[in-house]
Structure formats: C-alpha cells, structure tokens
Amino acid sequence: MSESIIFYVLALFLIGGASGMITARRTIFSAASFMLAMIALAGMFALLNQSFLFLAQLLVAVGAIITLSMLVIVSVNISERYIPKEPHLGRDLLLGVVIAAPIVALIITALRTHFAASFAPIPDTFGTLASIGATLFASWVLPFELISLLLLAALIGAVVISRKGERS
Amino acid sequence: MSPLHFLLLGTLLFGIGLVGVIARRNLFVVYMSIELMLSAVNLLLATFSRIRGDEGGAVLSLLLIAVIAAEAAIFLAMIIALFRAKRSIDAHDFTQLSQEHNA
Missing domain, CATH: 1.20.5 (Single alpha-helices involved in coiled-coils or other helix-helix interfaces)
Structure with missing residues (x-):
C-alpha cells in the first residue's frame, strides 16, 4: 500500500518535472525541472529494488551530468537576444504531441501484450x-x-x- | 505495484522527451529532451531486469548511464562550438543540410 503511494508521488514528480522541462521558457528553469525528474527517477530505481542503480543515478546523472549542464548554461551566459523567442510554443508542443502519440501508443500496446503481469521472486x-x-x-x-x-x-x-x- | 505501471511511466517519459525534441528550438532544451529519452529507456531496462529477476538488465542500465555521460560531454561541447560559430542557440539557424545550396 505505502509502496503504491510512493510510486504515484514519484510518478507525479517525474511527469511534472519532464513536462516542466519542455514547457519552461527560461533555460535554467528547464534544467531545474529536469533535475527534479532525474531525482524522482532515482527513487523509481529504489522502488524496483535496484539499490546500486539508485546510487549510480544520483551520483552520475544528478550529481555530474545535470550539474555540468547547469554550469555550462550559467557560465556561457548567453544574452537574452540570442535565445530563440519561440512565439508559437503552444502550437509547436501540440504538433509534437500529435506526432509522438501514435509512437507512444504503439510501444504501450507492444509492452502490454508481451510482458508478465507480476514480478519474479528475487533473492535479498x-x-x-x-x-x-x-x-x-x-x-x-x-x-x-x-x-x-x-x-x-x-x-x-x-x-x-x-x-x-x-x-x- | 505491477510491472505495467513502470512500463507505462517509462513509455510516457520517452514520449515527453520526443515532444521536446520535435517542438523546442532552444538547443539546451533539445539536449535535455534527448537525455530524458535515454533515461526513460534506462527505467524500462531496470523494470525488465526486475520482472525477470535477472541482473543483466541492471548492468546494461549501468552501462547506459555511462553512455549518457559521454553523450552529455559531446553535446555540451557541440552547443558551445555552435554558439561560437553563429552566435545563436536556435535550432532554426542550423539548417545548412536541409537547403539546396548555400553561400
């Protein structure tokens, strides 16, 4: 029971962080949302009993990769006029959803038909x-x-x- | 929790990354969307490993984290080089390959 509460909270952070990343107009806010999503992903690994992957995700993905990206974003310090304005962001995102939806539906259908409905028993x-x-x-x-x-x-x-x- | 929840979540994350690559023009956001798609695959690998009780998937996922790190280093260097060449991080400014001829 508590496991599924943790799952839904982490899923909320994961989906929210990922959506925030692709919708934010300020680059550094995108990077911060992405960091939130990656920390939540580390939590998902912990929920799957992958304790080593949990550590690797926190140390490498969050601690090294995203920190490096944020460092580059703030140190390159691109002035406002070089950043693309993207006036039709909402329309572009809608178009992206329309293109991506069939692909996601196909993958979900394939996964539903081919994978077991329960986890195998595992050693401690x-x-x-x-x-x-x-x-x-x-x-x-x-x-x-x-x-x-x-x-x-x-x-x-x-x-x-x-x-x-x-x-x- | 059933494995299907994790698989659906991983696929959804992959889809969000795909939308980001298609819709955004800021090179940094495109780069982070690609990272997100790789990480979604990572979640799927970890889930498959747990479903089968086989640690090979977890090892593969670990190696994929190393690939993501390599990709990050190259992509960030590329963004800096592109910005120096054209003073822009707009994906619409780098369209030489899609034009018929150019000066």
Whole structure:
C-alpha cells in the first residue's frame, strides 16, 4: 500500500518535472525541472529494488551530468537576444504531441501484450553493489571495457570540438 | 505495484522527451529532451531486469548511464562550438543540410 503511494508521488514528480522541462521558457528553469525528474527517477530505481542503480543515478546523472549542464548554461551566459523567442510554443508542443502519440501508443500496446503481469521472486541480495559487481565482471567484462574506451573517446572529442570553435 | 505501471511511466517519459525534441528550438532544451529519452529507456531496462529477476538488465542500465555521460560531454561541447560559430542557440539557424545550396 505505502509502496503504491510512493510510486504515484514519484510518478507525479517525474511527469511534472519532464513536462516542466519542455514547457519552461527560461533555460535554467528547464534544467531545474529536469533535475527534479532525474531525482524522482532515482527513487523509481529504489522502488524496483535496484539499490546500486539508485546510487549510480544520483551520483552520475544528478550529481555530474545535470550539474555540468547547469554550469555550462550559467557560465556561457548567453544574452537574452540570442535565445530563440519561440512565439508559437503552444502550437509547436501540440504538433509534437500529435506526432509522438501514435509512437507512444504503439510501444504501450507492444509492452502490454508481451510482458508478465507480476514480478519474479528475487533473492535479498538482488541489485546490491556486491551482486551487480559479480554479474558485471562475470559476464559483462567486454562491454565494460568498451564503455571505458567510449568515455575516453568522448572526452577527447569534447576537448577537440570546443577548441576548434575557439580558433575560428 | 505491477510491472505495467513502470512500463507505462517509462513509455510516457520517452514520449515527453520526443515532444521536446520535435517542438523546442532552444538547443539546451533539445539536449535535455534527448537525455530524458535515454533515461526513460534506462527505467524500462531496470523494470525488465526486475520482472525477470535477472541482473543483466541492471548492468546494461549501468552501462547506459555511462553512455549518457559521454553523450552529455559531446553535446555540451557541440552547443558551445555552435554558439561560437553563429552566435545563436536556435535550432532554426542550423539548417545548412536541409537547403539546396548555400553561400
């Protein structure tokens, strides 16, 4: 019972934060709403017994990615006249909903027909750091190493892209 | 809670991100909408992992968080480079590829 109350409160924050992000006119308000949504998403992971994912989401997504985005938004400090005015925002959003609705309906139909109506029983250690670590290094070693290469490439790419802009 | 609630929520979040990408012109908001779509997929992976009682999905979700971090670094660098090139963060100012010819 209390679980479903927590679920609906978190869902409210998640949907509200996401909608606030795409409707806010000030960029920094968008980023703040997005941060709210990501914290609520971490709560969803906790509700799914994924305690390690909960920590990773809080530390990486909220603590690093969104903080970095907010830092860039405030430090680039784009003056008012360079920010797009978007006079027909309401009409554009309505058009977006019309385009996205069939796709969402299709995915929901597919998920409804193919997935079980109940959760499988799980051991007490499900989703803990030790258990996830054991799975990661038992059968996911190659993807793990490839991710480290991807991060390195992205880091070098980010430095190169932002320096190229400086020279011209 | 039934798994279906989580799946519906994840799909709805993906849809909201899609609307943001389609409708908004501010590059920062487009970037955050893409992040939101990736995070929605992350929620779906965590739910599948819980439905099957298989931790592979949770590991995949963890790796996806790393991919989101890489995407964030590249996208932010790109926004800064684009702003320096044209003094604008309006998506409608970057349409070279959709025009027939340009000076």
